[in-house]
Amino acid sequence: MATPQNVPLPTPWWRHARMPSARAWAIGLPFAFLLVFFMLPFLMVLKISFAQSAMQVPPYTALLSYQDQQFSLQLSLESYITIVQDDIYFSAYASSLRVAFFTTVLCLLVGYPAALLMANASPGVRQLLLMGVVLPFWTSYLVRIYAWVGILKDQGLANQLLLWSGWSDEPLHLMQNTFGLYMGMVYSYLPYMILPLFGFLVKMDRSLPEAARDLGARPWEVFLTVTLPLSLPGISAGCLLVFIPSVGEYVIPELLGSPSDLMIGRVMWSDFFNSIAWPLAAAATCVMVALLLVPMAYFQRLQSRTGGIA
Amino acid sequence: MTGPQIPSMKSSMLGEDGFLQVQEVSKKFGNVTVVDKVSLSIRRQEFFALLGSSGCGKSTLLRIMAGLETPTSGRIILDGQDITDLPAHQRPVNMMFQSYALFPHMDVAANVGYGLRREGVARAQIRERVDEALALVQMGSYAASMPAQLSGGQQQRVALARSLVKRPKLLLLDEPMSALDKKIRQHTQFELGSILQKVGVTCLMVTHDQEEAMTMADRLAVMSEGVIVQMGTPESVYEAPNTRFSAEFIGSTNVFTGTLTAHAGDSLDCAELALPLQLPYALASARQGQPVTVSIRPERIRISQPPDAQATGRDAPTSNCARGVVEQIGYMGSYTLYYLRLPSGRVVMTHVPREVLAGFAQEPDYGDELALHWSVRSLVVLN
Numbered sequence: 001m002a003t004p005q006n007v008p009l010p011t012p013w014w015r016h017a018r019m020p021s022a023r024a025w026a027i028g029l030p031f032a033f034l035l036v037f038f039m040l041p042f043l044m045v046l047k048i049s050f051a052q053s054a055m056q057v058p059p060y061t062a063l064l065s066y067q068d069q070q071f072s073l074q075l076s077l078e079s080y081i082t083i084v085q086d087d088i089y090f091s092a093y094a095s096s097l098r099v100a101f102f103t104t105v106l107c108l109l110v111g112y113p114a115a116l117l118m119a120n121a122s123p124g125v126r127q128l129l130l131m132g133v134v135l136p137f138w139t140s141y142l143v144r145i146y147a148w149v150g151i152l153k154d155q156g157l158a159n160q161l162l163l164w165s166g167w168s169d170e171p172l173h174l175m176q177n178t179f180g181l182y183m184g185m186v187y188s189y190l191p192y193m194i195l196p197l198f199g200f201l202v203k204m205d206r207s208l209p210e211a212a213r214d215l216g217a218r219p220w221e222v223f224l225t226v227t228l229p230l231s232l233p234g235i236s237a238g239c240l241l242v243f244i245p246s247v248g249e250y251v252i253p254e255l256l257g258s259p260s261d262l263m264i265g266r267v268m269w270s271d272f273f274n275s276i277a278w279p280l281a282a283a284a285t286c287v288m289v290a291l292l293l294v295p296m297a298y299f300q301r302l303q304s305r306t307g308g309i310a
Numbered sequence: 311m312t313g314p315q316i317p318s319m320k321s322s323m324l325g326e327d328g329f330l331q332v333q334e335v336s337k338k339f340g341n342v343t344v345v346d347k348v349s350l351s352i353r354r355q356e357f358f359a360l361l362g363s364s365g366c367g368k369s370t371l372l373r374i375m376a377g378l379e380t381p382t383s384g385r386i387i388l389d390g391q392d393i394t395d396l397p398a399h400q401r402p403v404n405m406m407f408q409s410y411a412l413f414p415h416m417d418v419a420a421n422v423g424y425g426l427r428r429e430g431v432a433r434a435q436i437r438e439r440v441d442e443a444l445a446l447v448q449m450g451s452y453a454a455s456m457p458a459q460l461s462g463g464q465q466q467r468v469a470l471a472r473s474l475v476k477r478p479k480l481l482l483l484d485e486p487m488s489a490l491d492k493k494i495r496q497h498t499q500f501e502l503g504s505i506l507q508k509v510g511v512t513c514l515m516v517t518h519d520q521e522e523a524m525t526m527a528d529r530l531a532v533m534s535e536g537v538i539v540q541m542g543t544p545e546s547v548y549e550a551p552n553t554r555f556s557a558e559f560i561g562s563t564n565v566f567t568g569t570l571t572a573h574a575g576d577s578l579d580c581a582e583l584a585l586p587l588q589l590p591y592a593l594a595s596a597r598q599g600q601p602v603t604v605s606i607r608p609e610r611i612r613i614s615q616p617p618d619a620q621a622t623g624r625d626a627p628t629s630n631c632a633r634g635v636v637e638q639i640g641y642m643g644s645y646t647l648y649y650l651r652l653p654s655g656r657v658v659m660t661h662v663p664r665e666v667l668a669g670f671a672q673e674p675d676y677g678d679e680l681a682l683h684w685s686v687r688s689l690v691v692l693n
Contacts, residue, residue, distance in 0.1 A: 210378050211411035213398040215425035216476065225424075229415050 042289070049282035050075040060278050061270070079283035088262065089284060093291065098206065098266040100246035103191075104184040107242045110186060111193035115234075116227070118194070119201035130198070133191050145184060145255055152180050152256065182259035185246060192241040200234025201227070232302075240299045244292055264288055328387075329354035329512055330375075335384030337370050344370045346536035347384070352529075354389075357506065357513045359527035361520060361559070367536040368516045372482050375514060376405045389479050399428070400432055405482035409489065410469035412457040416446070418468050419453040426477045443471040446505060462490050463498060470502065474509060481506070483515040487522055499525050520560045524548070532556040554692050557605040564611070564658050565692070567603045570596050573675055577629070582656035582661060588629040589687045602693045610688035611660040613648065613674070616681040631683035634658060636674050650680060 020028065051060035061276045065072050083089040135143060151157045152175040162168040174180055208230065211224040250265030257263070264284060271281035316537060332350040336343065341561045345367040352358045360368040373379040375386065377398030385394045393401050404425070412421050423440045431439070444450045447467035457465055466486065472664030473481060486502060487495045503526050506513055517523050523530045524544040531541040532555070540547055540556040551557035553567055568587055574594035578587040587604060616633055634650030637657060641647075660682065667673050676678055 017603065205409060207407045207409050207411040210398075211405070211407055211413070212424070213378065214376055214403075214405045215472070216399045216428035217424075218399055218428075221428060226413060258667075290341060 042129050045282045045285050046277050047282075049079055049091060049286050050077070051279045051282075052076045052078055053256045053277050053279055058277050058278065067146045067305060076279070078285075079277075079279040082280055083283055083287060088267065088288075089264075093288070095262060096247050096249075096288075099181065099185065099249075099261075099263060100243050103182065103246045104239050104243045106186045107190050107193040108239060111190055111197060111238065112235075114190075115194045115197035115201055117119070118198050119204075126202075133194050133198075136191065141188065142251060145251055148180075148184050148187065149175065149255055152183065161205045175256045177258045178261070181253055181261065184252040184256040187248065188252060189242040189246060192245075193238040196237040196241065197231065197234040201238075204230055236299045236302050240296065243295060247292060248288060253272070327351060327353050329356070329389060330514070331385075331387040332371075332375075333385045333387065335371065335374060335376060335381045335386065337367070337379060338382045339599070343536055344555070345374070347383070348533075348536070348538055350531065350538070350541075352512060352514065354356055355510050355512055357515070357526060357528045358504075359515045359517060359523035359530040360533055361517055361523040362533035363446070363518055363531050368533045369484065371533075372405070372484055372514065372516045374542050375480065376482055377401050379580065381642060397417070401467065402479040403482060404473040404476055404478040404480075405484060406466075406486060407472045408484040410457075410465045410484075412465055412468060414457055416457075417453070417456070418455050418460075421457065421468060422472045422475050424472065429476070437554055439475055440471075443475040444468075446474070446509070447471045463494055466490065466498065466502075470505065474511065477511075479512065481511045481513045483513060485517055485519075486515065487519065493612070495522075502526070518564070518639055532559055534559075550690055551605060552693055554603055554605070557690065561607065562659060563605045563607050565603060565605050567601060570598055570600045570602055578604065582652060582654045583632055584653065585627075585631060586629045587689065589691060590689055593691065595598045605690045606684055606688055606691055609645070609661040609663075610658040611658065611682050611684045612666070613660060613662055613680045613682055614649075615670070616679050627683065630686060630689075631681065636676050636678045636680065639674075639676065639686050648680075649684060 047063060048060055051063055053059060054061045061074070061076075063075065064094055065074065114133075118126055118133075121129060149156070153159075154171045154173065156174070158174055159168075159171040162172065163170075174183070204227070208228050209222045212226045213219075217225060248265050249263065250269055253261055253263045254265060254269075268281045268284050271277045271284065328351050329349070330352040332348060334347045334349055335345060336347050337345040348367075348371060350358070360371060362368045370379060374381050377393075377396060377400075381394065385392055387393070388402065394404070400450065413424065416424070419437075419440050422443050423436045426436045426439060438663065440453070441450065444453055447470050449464060449467050449471060452460065452464065452468070455486055457468065466489070487498060487572060490498055499522060507563060515523070515526065527544060529541065529543055530547060532539045532547065534555050540552050542550075544560075548555060548560050551560060551563075557563045557565065565651060566578075566580050567579035568583075570593065571577045571579050571586060572590050576589045576592040580587055589602075589604070593600075632652050634652045637651045638649035639646060642661075645663050645669060648660050648662055650658050650660065
């Protein structure tokens with residue numbers, strides 16, 4: 001006898017809709033976050049770069065307008081033309097790229113031996129050294145740069161030490177020049193070089209350099225023929241992490257660098273806040289992003305080519 | 311066991327003793343002694359194996375030979391030259407690493423030629439010697455392959471070619487088979503052995519696998535806690551182990567501990583056996599009641615149907631036998647493994663060959679009672 005209880009109920013619709021898997025969530029959430037909080041602001045900046053400056057709030061013209069039954073889109077290339085024509089932008093980009101390049105080279109020269117030392121240290125010492133590299137992140141970046149001002153200024157710690165020890169008779173100018181700039185840059189970006197390098201070196205099969213030694217390689221040959229080539233992906237990752245943010249660095253050149261060093265970050269700052277030329281500053285930003293995409297794409301290709309080996 | 315000898319070699323060249331001399335070598339890490347005053351003497355062209363479980367110091371000893379570790383004390387003399395203080399890259403010694411340690415960014419030919427390039431050998435000659443070495447290990451057609459494209463066995467052969475191409479005076483082998491599947495191990499052991507025999511190089515191998523040591527080595531040393539427990543040919547160590555450790559490490563065995571009886575010092579009372587154990591010889595400086603440990607290999611224990619209780623008359627043996635009940639049976643192909651529980655509760659392991667089982671009217675099964683006996687000569691007294 002068929003009772004109503006025996007008749008199978010149709011599956012409700014919400015049971016058909018499958019929940020996304022955990023994997024989809026894990027990939028999807030950060031992706032969505034980046035899309036909203038990185039892509040959207042960038043698109044806004046891109047939009048502003050095609051507007052014209054105006055004495056209003058916000059200080060630029062609208063791209064879309066509706067007038068006389070006409071819907072019009074006005075893209076102004078004025079800002080971009082200014083950037084191309086005005087020498088100040090070219091020299092600011094050039095000096096930014098130059099500073100970023102030398103910062104990267106210096107970080108590599110200082111960071112590689114440090115990372116190698118850390119990777120070869122005993123586990124206890126390694127933990128301590130790793131802590132030392134990460135520890136500065138516990139303090140605000142701005143506070144640390146101000147601390148460097150305290151160290152490098154004419155009456156600062158470094159000069160007091162130099163005078164006290166008799167190395168120098170008068171205070172040296174250690175900041176607001178190239179020295180101060182690179183001191184701050186290398187100090188701030190060194191961890192971004194050391195950490196990926198260390199990650200690569202520490203997981204490298206320890207028997208590979210040993211095999212090279214066993215086969216007759218002198219210590220420097222072991223380094224050049226085995227350790228260095230095998231750590232190339234780590235080198236490229238570290239260089240990328242240092243180079244990219246160095247280009248747009250604003251605080252360090254402002255506080256420690258020479259006032260005559262025009263870096264693109266400073267130019268953008270003054271366009272935005274001093275001249276209230278938002279479209280111009282936005283265009284300068286877009287050009288910088290485009291400039292940075294080139295090395296990034298190159299390194300990405302390098303990574304995928306060497307990735308199979310490492 | 312015959313040595314890795316080339317028939318045409320002059321016999322005076324063979325067996326030159328003291329080709330490699332390890333003299334009281336010790337290694338301490340902090341206050342832990344990993345290698346404790348180890349001395350060895352290896353003949354030219356000999357294949358010598360260091361056998362022990364992990365942490366016994368055998369790998370450290372091998373690394374000391376390679377120059378990758380410095381000994382705390384002791385000397386190493388190779389072919390008359392003291393190499394103790396020679397750095398790794400200057401030693402006429404090459405090693406085949408456990409992981410093979412092939413350089414992943416170089417192809418096979420570049421890997422094999424690496425050592426020759428460091429030596430500054432002319433390019434044409436490098437190519438010739440690399441080809442020769444790859445031909446020796448039958449990898450000639452893989453010269454342009456990258457290590458990641460090779461199977462484990464192929465990688466091993468490339469590693470072998472790389473460690474032989476510089477014609478070292480001493481070849482070090484670190485657990486050469488451990489990275490291979492068990493299935494291809496046996497075949498590879500044979501292949502590796504015949505290549506090394508052809509080359510005639512002196513070999514020092516480290517392994518934890520007693521089967522590997524016994525098949526490949528001319529002589530072996532059993533190591534435990536940094537010292538050599540026993541040294542000799544595989545046969546002598548297997549047949550006459552001197553300690554419980556080497557008896558149990560090389561092959562499996564049954565160990566009994568008993569006390570000497572009053573008689574001539576050649577008989578043992580053992581709590582686990584109903585009848586006394588007759589020793590093959592009287593122990594020197596024996597006292598009554600002295601504890602003695604003996605080993606009986608499982609294949610030396612014979613089994614038979616137990617005689618009827620009534621039949622046990624004057625012919626019944628008075629020593630070196632027992633009765634036990636079948637508790638476990640393992641079919642191993644050429645023999646069958648029986649675990650027999652004695653009335654004392656002790657379990658004894660025995661290997662019974664197929665032809666012996668064929669003599670039974672019915673193969674012994676779980677719960678059957680069997681008689682066990684062994685000859686006097688199969689007992690080995692352990693220290």
